[in-house]
Amino acid sequence: MRIRVKVCCISSVEEARMAIRAGADALGLVGPMPSGPGVVADDLAAAIVRSVPPPIATFMLTSETSADEIVAHQQRVGANTIQLVDAVPAGTYAQIRAALPAVKIVQVIHVVDERNLAEALQAVAEGADALLLDSGNPTLVIKELGGTGRVHNWQISRQIVDASTVPVFLAGGLRPDNAREAIQTVVPFGLDICSGVRTNGHLDPDKLRAFLEAVR
Numbered sequence: 426m427r428i429r430v431k432v433c434c435i436s437s438v439e440e441a442r443m444a445i446r447a448g449a450d451a452l453g454l455v456g457p458m459p460s461g462p463g464v465v466a467d468d469l470a471a472a473i474v475r476s477v478p479p480p481i482a483t484f485m486l487t488s489e490t491s492a493d494e495i496v497a498h499q500q501r502v503g504a505n506t507i508q509l510v511d512a513v514p515a516g517t518y519a520q521i522r523a524a525l526p527a528v529k530i531v532q533v534i535h536v537v538d539e540r541n542l543a544e545a546l547q548a549v550a551e552g553a554d555a556l557l558l559d560s561g562n563p564t565l566v567i568k569e570l571g572g573t574g575r576v577h578n579w580q581i582s583r584q585i586v587d588a589s590t591v592p593v594f595l596a597g598g599l600r601p602d603n604a605r606e607a608i609q610t611v612v613p614f615g616l617d618i619c620s621g622v623r624t625n626g627h628l629d630p631d632k633l634r635a636f637l638e639a640v641r
């Protein structure tokens with residue numbers, strides 16, 4: 426199966442073009458977050474979304490947890506996919522779907538221990554279109570909701586992939602030199618990458634090429 430690649434933390438129309446030229450299937454735009462290096466303002470995210478041609482998917486990362494705020498965020502940015510980087514109350518997906526029927530919902534699970542398997546299956550049961558397994562720590566006073574550059578326990582991620590009935594993306598500390606091992610260990614639907622293809626915060630065409638070569 427062809428592994429899908431989502432290039433996250435896109436911060437300009439030029440970076441979006443570079444990622445698409447290199448072979449990205451999806452782009453990530455990081456909204457306001459309690460921490461992390463990849464945040465872009467909503468108006469810039471909206472301009473990037475408008476520049477992206479089909480069939481490339483645009484994922485809007487949101488740390489909002491109420492349906493009204495999540496819907497308002499999507500309406501400012503216009504992305505076709507919402508990536509929820511924090512846990513949301515039961516019933517939130519249904520409320521989002523009622524307001525935005527054409528928009529896909531991806532739930533992030535921050536993988537720490539075996540308890541995350543139940544959390545992942547609950548998100549699937551609630552109707553998430555896909556899962557994304559990352560390495561944040563939402564229990565910190567200042568929440569870490571992604572963009573950590575750290576890998577997590579891939580054996581737990583593999584258990585989630587095996588149990589999930591929806592596609593699962595793997596994120597967290599992925600780089601050109603660990604991408605193949607990640608695919609072999611976790612067998613995800615796709616990989617999601619931010620810091621591993623950047624140099625001094627900028628998307629690096631050489632690292633991006635090396636990553637895509639390693640993956641495909």
Ligand SMILES: O=C(O)c1ccccc1N[C@@H]1O[C@H](COP(=O)(O)O)[C@@H](O)[C@H]1O
Nearest residue numbers: 461462463570571572574597598619620
């Ligand atoms: O990048 C950020 O600033 C960020 C902040 C809060 C939530 C998510 C964020 N980025 C996402 O984190 C993954 C993993 O990043 P990395 O590859 O470990 O650096 C990234 O793919 C984005 O989806």
